[in-house]
Amino acid sequence: MNIKFGAFFNEQFDVLMLNFDNSKLVENIxxxxxxxxxxxxEEIIAINIFNVSKSIxxxxxxxxxxxxxxxxxxxxxxxxxxxxxxxxxxxxxVLKCEIIEGxxxxxxxxxxxxxxxxxVCGAKNIATHLYVVVATVGTYMPNGLIITEGxxxxxxxxxxxxxxxxxxxxxxxxxxxxxxxxxxTYHSKVGKSF
Numbered sequence: 315m316n317i318k319f320g321a322f323f324n325e326q327f328d329v330l331m332l333n334f335d336n337s338k339l340v341e342n343i344x345x346x347x348x349x350x351x352x353x354x355x356e357e358i359i360a361i362n363i364f365n366v367s368k369s370i371x372x373x374x375x376x377x378x379x380x381x382x383x384x385x386x387x388x389x390x391x392x393x394x395x396x397x398x399x400x401x402x403x404x405x406x407x408v409l410k411c412e413i414i415e416g417x418x419x420x421x422x423x424x425x426x427x428x429x430x431x432x433x434v435c436g437a438k439n440i441a442t443h444l445y446v447v448v449a450t451v452g453t454y455m456p457n458g459l460i461i462t463e464g465x466x467x468x469x470x471x472x473x474x475x476x477x478x479x480x481x482x483x484x485x486x487x488x489x490x491x492x493x494x495x496x497x498x499t500y501h502s503k504v505g506k507s508f
Contacts, residue, residue: 318400320454321383323366325374330383332361333454346394358395363387375482376456378402379507402453403476403508405500411435411442414467421469424448427505434464434471439492445501447476447494447508456482 320333338359344351352360366372370386377383384399391397409430410423420440422433426448433448450473453461457480464471474480475493488494 317397318402318452318454319378319397320458320460321377321380321387321399322454322458323372323374323377323383325372328365328367330363330366330372330377330387332363332387333359333458334361335359336458336460349390349394351394361391361395363390376454378454400452401507402450403481404448404450405496405503405506405508406446406448406475407501407504408440408442408444408446408475411440414469417467419467419469422475424473424475425504426450426473431472432470433473433475434466434469435475435493437475437477437493439489439495440475444493445496445504447481447496449474449476455480 317334322331324331338354338357340352340359341354344353348364350362350364351358352362370382372383379399379402387397404426406424406426408422408424412421414421414434419434419436422435422440424431424433424446449455449461451461451463455461461474477493478488478490488496
């Protein structure tokens with residue numbers, strides 16, 4: 315199944331939590347060994363896999379695009395809920411950046427590979443020609459929030475341009491202030507997974 319989902323590892327409880335729709339209430343839970351399937355009617359809205367550390371070593375937090383986790387899920391859930399993750403965090407190039415009059419916001423046009431989208435961004439360092447990390451609509455952020463389409467100051471916004479802090483990147487791999495300004499090694503990877 316080709317959908318976006320959030321995958322979060324909780325080290326304290328040794329559980330990998332998959333979230334498909336956090337807007338619905340859980341009506342029933344189905345147990346299958348170390349797997350709990352949370353449903354609303356017939357729709358699966360979340361899956362929790364317990365005792366994960368017996369099979370895979372993970373750091374706490376967001377694991378939605380970790381290739382090792384995705385392979386683990388493919389194997390673990392193949393007879394329960396086959397799924398394939400859709401890229402959520404994409405490398406983008408800012409094509410256009412215009413200030414929104416009377417605000418600190420900018421209306422940007424960003425190439426994310428298969429499409430060009432509009433994103434309202436409040437970062438001080440946003441500028442034309444930057445290579446950035448874009449959380450597309452439906453993306454699960456490390457804090458559990460989901461990116462939705464919106465309208466700010468009358469401008470449509472179809473995603474979010476991310477900072478290292480918002481992505482939970484603590485190493486000094488990128489600039490620590492404002493949005494991530496990707497170095498030249500990423501410039502040929504527009505549209506690819508960050």
